[in-house]
Amino acid sequence: MAEYYFHLSGLSVGYQGTPIIREIEIGIHQGEIVTLIGPNGAGKSTILKTISRQLQPIDGNVVFDRKGITAYTYKELASRMAVVLTERMKPELMTCHDVVATGRYPYTGRLGILTAEDEEKVEEAMRSVHAEELGARDFNAISDGQRQRVLLARAICQEPDVILLDEPTSFLDIRHKLELLAILRSMAKSRKITVIMSLHEIDLAQKVSDKIVCVKGDHIFGYGTPESIFDEKSIRDLYDIDNGYFDPLFGSIELPRVEGDPQVFVLSSCGTGIRVYRSLQKQGIPFAAGILATNDLDYRLARLLAVKTVTAAPFEPVPEQAYAEAGELIRSCQKVILTDFPIASGNAGVRRLIRAAQEEGKLEKTGLQEV
Amino acid sequence: MDHGSAGSFHEENFRRRSRYTLVFVLLAAAFCAIIVLNINTGNVNIPLGRILNIIFARSGSVDEVNIVWKIRLPRILMSAILGGALALSGFLLQTFFENPIAGPFVLGISSGAKMAVAIVMIYFIDMFGKVPSVILILAAFVGAMASTGFILLVSKAVHQMAALLVAGIMIGYICSAITEFAITFAEDSDIVNLHSWSQGSFSGSNWGNVGFAAVVVGITVALTFLLSKPIGAYQLGEHYAQSMGVNVKRFRVALILISSILSATVTAFAGPISFVGIAVPFLMKRALGTSKPLVVIPASFFGGAVFCMFCDLIARMAFAPTELNISTVTSVLGAPVVIYMLIRRQGSR
Numbered sequence: 047m048a049e050y051y052f053h054l055s056g057l058s059v060g061y062q063g064t065p066i067i068r069e070i071e072i073g074i075h076q077g078e079i080v081t082l083i084g085p086n087g088a089g090k091s092t093i094l095k096t097i098s099r100q101l102q103p104i105d106g107n108v109v110f111d112r113k114g115i116t117a118y119t120y121k122e123l124a125s126r127m128a129v130v131l132t133e134r135m136k137p138e139l140m141t142c143h144d145v146v147a148t149g150r151y152p153y154t155g156r157l158g159i160l161t162a163e164d165e166e167k168v169e170e171a172m173r174s175v176h177a178e179e180l181g182a183r184d185f186n187a188i189s190d191g192q193r194q195r196v197l198l199a200r201a202i203c204q205e206p207d208v209i210l211l212d213e214p215t216s217f218l219d220i221r222h223k224l225e226l227l228a229i230l231r232s233m234a235k236s237r238k239i240t241v242i243m244s245l246h247e248i249d250l251a252q253k254v255s256d257k258i259v260c261v262k263g264d265h266i267f268g269y270g271t272p273e274s275i276f277d278e279k280s281i282r283d284l285y286d287i288d289n290g291y292f293d294p295l296f297g298s299i300e301l302p303r304v305e306g307d308p309q310v311f312v313l314s315s316c317g318t319g320i321r322v323y324r325s326l327q328k329q330g331i332p333f334a335a336g337i338l339a340t341n342d343l344d345y346r347l348a349r350l351l352a353v354k355t356v357t358a359a360p361f362e363p364v365p366e367q368a369y370a371e372a373g374e375l376i377r378s379c380q381k382v383i384l385t386d387f388p389i390a391s392g393n394a395g396v397r398r399l400i401r402a403a404q405e406e407g408k409l410e411k412t413g414l415q416e417v
Numbered sequence: 418m419d420h421g422s423a424g425s426f427h428e429e430n431f432r433r434r435s436r437y438t439l440v441f442v443l444l445a446a447a448f449c450a451i452i453v454l455n456i457n458t459g460n461v462n463i464p465l466g467r468i469l470n471i472i473f474a475r476s477g478s479v480d481e482v483n484i485v486w487k488i489r490l491p492r493i494l495m496s497a498i499l500g501g502a503l504a505l506s507g508f509l510l511q512t513f514f515e516n517p518i519a520g521p522f523v524l525g526i527s528s529g530a531k532m533a534v535a536i537v538m539i540y541f542i543d544m545f546g547k548v549p550s551v552i553l554i555l556a557a558f559v560g561a562m563a564s565t566g567f568i569l570l571v572s573k574a575v576h577q578m579a580a581l582l583v584a585g586i587m588i589g590y591i592c593s594a595i596t597e598f599a600i601t602f603a604e605d606s607d608i609v610n611l612h613s614w615s616q617g618s619f620s621g622s623n624w625g626n627v628g629f630a631a632v633v634v635g636i637t638v639a640l641t642f643l644l645s646k647p648i649g650a651y652q653l654g655e656h657y658a659q660s661m662g663v664n665v666k667r668f669r670v671a672l673i674l675i676s677s678i679l680s681a682t683v684t685a686f687a688g689p690i691s692f693v694g695i696a697v698p699f700l701m702k703r704a705l706g707t708s709k710p711l712v713v714i715p716a717s718f719f720g721g722a723v724f725c726m727f728c729d730l731i732a733r734m735a736f737a738p739t740e741l742n743i744s745t746v747t748s749v750l751g752a753p754v755v756i757y758m759l760i761r762r763q764g765s766r
Contacts, residue, residue, distance in 0.1 A: 124662030151661035158646035
């Protein structure tokens with residue numbers, strides 16, 4: 047067995063002796079970003095609290111750098127592990143600089159007075175999260191995004207080997223989410239800091255993490271690289287999604303398709319149909335799509351949203367059978383929406399379909415800008 | 418850019434230090450002024466020149482020397498020491514409960530101490546005729562700890578600030594009821610001293626008591642000052658404090674013991690005194706513009722001393738020769754501060 051930097055072995059976590067999650071077995075290497083995902087109340091925070099020693103493990107061990115976590119003194123652990131918690135901090139009369147400076151706690155003397163070197167580290171930490179301009183502001187008077195950055199700076203200037211973050215992106219808008227995760231990513235890679243966090247946004251988790259831990263029920267539902275974890279089925283099972291779809295390639299989430307006999311046939315390709323699909327979806331109109339090669343951008347979404355999709359093999363001329371199928375749909379639908387896509391030798395038959403639709407008075411054209 | 422921001426931090430640091438210095442200079446000035454004023458005024462008026470003579474040369478008429486040395490000086494020092502202790506005890510309780518209106522009086526800790534002291538006084542006087550200060554302080558401490566222990570139990574069950582305070586006030590009432598009960602059935606001769614004491618007063622301070630209080634309070638204040646680093650960490654919340662290396666369990670025990678000793682000492686010598694513990698730390702934090710324990714702890718101590726000496730002056734002089742209870746004055750001055758504080762907090766939400 048490989049020697050792990052951070053190892054949860056046979057760990058059971060919970061409150062007052064009652065385990066919530068049992069038999070956790072996770073090995074983490076130095077400098078990795080590990081993200082806990084799973085439904086609300088699954089126990090992600092409980093795991094993080096146990097790792098950070100706020101809770102006693104009910105069974106098993108947390109081994110950190112070859113030493114059981116309970117063998118560390120609080121002080122030793124403080125110089126190696128920092129946390130960013132979900133609980134709202136409401137310090138009285140403290141500037142952001144003051145809050146960040148508390149990260150120097152394990153390194154200052156008896157009275158906690160900062161040296162010039164400490165001040166330097168505080169400023170450096172604030173620069174690394176792009177918060178240098180916030181220094182003199184009252185911590186209670188800044189926005190959520192700024193607050194998370196300041197708290198991250200606080201953790202950074204504690205100079206830890208491991209940072210634990212409990213849902214650091216909650217309350218943040220998309221720009222600040224991306225910013226925060228980018229900072230974590232670069233920190234993990236450039237300084238070899240190990241990051242263990244919980245996230246709600248599975249799409250972001252997939253993109254930022256080296257390893258994913260799925261927490262559900264009373265056990266770890268899955269653990270591995272995002273590539274191995276993020277297939278459509280595991281995500282649907284993890285969150286019990288029965289009313290929508292998750293696309294593991296792009297990490298996008300879709301509402302369930304509108305079922306029923308198709309009323310509209312969308313004739314598109316090359317991604318030009320996506321907007322039409324979404325618009326129909328929102329209006330609650332069941333639709334069919336075609337003729338899409340299975341490597342077409344439209345196909346990835348049509349297979350999730352369209353009631354019926356006419357497909358063709360990629361890099362082959364569209365076979366006659368597909369044209370026939372599409373012709374059938376044009377006859378049965380009340381409307382045909384044609385988008386603006388190239389028609390060339392491989393799909394020349396589409397011209398026939400357009401004519402047929404025109405003759406039945408069902409054709410409606412749409413450019414990219416309309417819809 | 419980097420230099421700019423670094424520069425602004427240094428400017429900020431300088432600005433802060435100047436502000437701290439200013440506050441401490443003002444406190445020191447007020448401290449001296451009130452001491453002089455306090456010695457100077459009373460039923461017997463002694464001019465400043467003669468006072469200096471009496472204090473530094475111990476010369477003057479025997480009556481005047483006795484008034485200054487046996488009555489006024491010990492009383493002033495007592496109110497300074499106990500006022501400081503009270504303010505600090507409030508600051509520690511506010512930190513502990515993460516709640517700005519926690520204080521020894523509001524949480525019923527003073528009443529618990531008062532109850533224990535009253536009972537001991539009544540029964541000890543029966544048996545021995547005189548109660549040593551140590552026993553009084555111990556009794557007050559036991560009473561204070563009993564109330565505190567009860568508050569801690571309640572605080573585990575309810576996390577709301579309001580509920581906790583109501584529980585404290587109720588404990589206060591229960592303790593007062595028991596105290597009244599003991600007084601009602603005590604011999605009249607046993608309770609001669611008790612009445613004025615139980616309403617809170619610095620009168621009757623003597624050098625023995627002052628010395629004793631100075632030692633107890635001096636040691637606890639020094640300990641508190643040494644705790645200012647973990648107190649600062651604790652201000653960010655228990656979990657962050659732990660993640661910074663504070664042994665939270667041990668720290669909480671230390672905090673509650675120290676604040677109980679402080680409020681017990683005050684109660685043993687001067688009876689329960691209200692509002693100082695809430696109003697003074699609040700005013701000091703505002704004045705300093707920070708909640709850093711390293712500066713707030715000494716400022717609260719001196720602020721409490723100045724505040725109590727001032728209140729005692731009013732208590733003695735406002736309706737001379739009739740003396741007011743010290744709590745009457747501290748309430749009149751302190752309660753509006755607390756109301757203002759609550760309004761401000763509401764406004765900032």
